[in-house]
Amino acid sequence: MSRLTAANLVHEIGMLPKSSVYNYVHSKTPTIIKIVNVVKPEGPIVIQRIRPNKGETWNNAKEESISMQMIWRLANTLAPNHPINVDRIFGGSYNTRSALEALLAHTPQFYYCYPGRIESISSNSKIKPGHKHIMWCPDNPHAPNVMVKAEVDIVISEVPNTEIVYDALVLPDEIQTPELDIEMKRRHCQMQIALIEIGQHLGFKTWIAQNDKGIIYKNRKIGEMEDVITSLKKEENVMQNFYDAQKAALLIDCIWFKNGRLMPAVMEVEHSTGVTSGLTRMKGLQDALPPFPTRYVIVAPDEDRDKVFREASRPQFQSLNTRFFPYSAVEEMYALFKRRKLKGITEEFLDSYMEPVLAQLA
Structure with missing residues (x-):
């Protein structure tokens, strides 16, 4: 399979136990996630999130939705063994984007990684520490329900996204x-x-x-x-x-x-x-x-x-x-x-x- 659909992502997340709690990819994020419902074939995915360090409990946690449109938007960017910066894909949109990233990272075909970043200033290029990415690796699955970091020898040149502008x-x-x-x-x-x-x-x-x-x-x-x-x-x-x-x-x-x-x-x-x-x-x-x-x-x-x-x-x-x-x-x-x-x-x-x-x- 060379491309993914929203249904593929929903299926993978649907295999995660609802009884478990899931951490964010960024280890310093104190919020944890629980899956409430997965609507097949293409979503939405309903979740709850709490911060135990703030005294929050599941009893009063509100339900939030990861929408079908959001899932499709991410699915369309994924290619085998190609790192994706989820924050860059969604920009400032969708406050559940990191939750979607975290849930995918717990599924067997997804890893998280930190590819290098090319920084160009005045025609001088340097390889700097990279940002958090996820990567779909269909030929190398890991154990389910855990996050695994992939060590990659990849660098990213962050060309700004192209915008399509239509007149009135x-x-x-x-x-x-x-x-x-x-x-x-x-x-x-x-x-x-x-x-x-x-x-x-x-x-x-x-x-x-x-x-x-x-x-x-x-x-x-x-x-x-x-x-x-x-x-x-x-x-x-x-x-x-x-x-x-x-x-x-x-x-x-x-x-x-x-x-x-x-x-x-x-x-x-x-x-x-x-x-x-x-x-x-x-x-x-x-x-x-x-x-x-x-x-x-x-x-x-x-x-x-x-x-x-x-x-x-x-x-x-x-x-x-x-x-x-x-x-x-x-x-x-x-x-x-x-x-x-x-x-x-x-x-x-x-x-x-x-x-x-x-x-x-x-």
Whole structure:
């Protein structure tokens, strides 16, 4: 297994005895933790914490929650034998972040460690004592219910996290309906904008769903952005002779085209609607075209991975060979193109960011 999900972390913590108390990784922290409840498959995890040195007891300890969103956020950063600074991942967010770190450190596949830290001042670099990290070591488990320190010959260069900044969006009146959460629609649109700009860097033209073209971004309708296609019939040879395909594509969130002849990806952004509706639209397009090489992709929040895999694995959608493109991967790619003027990128570059659903069934 090369990646973890929230369900994996919850399962591991769920194996810890509820009757035990757990210390923090930092040995000088006087607080101790007890597990109250573990909700499977993806959380939340309910805990209690007390400081015995302050006279606190379990009888009056309040219950606190480690949320599903928090667990997913950490799961998405973990890779085998790669140290993770939990405080850096969460910044100042989530007051239960150290409790989550401590509970994981008591499970067999997780160690804590102190890799060295590269400090650069005026072009001079020094290796300084490092900060506390946890590390997932799936091939070298330790005894359960204890914390084990890993001795590592690793140094960390702490490059500041990249932030993705989106300008304000103006949504047309017709999509500001009471039944649609406006923040969900806004996030949906942000993903479409990121995909348009990623497409520009890859040399693609982009089709955006007909009903989203009126959204205003940077004082311009997104349907009028550079390299956004205005007509499937007139501009793309792929669909010129297939009226049913043109009709099926009208409301698909995002389609990338290349050189008028290729279609690298068909994408549905599933933030405000169910996954099944997006899969159904893509299946309709696939059925309206002759066999054609492309990627059928669901773009969705990271925490929706299990839902995407479950729905895309259903027999009626298996011909799509669906790929999952999580929001975090979209924004990682978007940030990379913003920072670097990459050249010579092939379409296979996309595959390292998109996870194939059917590969998990093999």
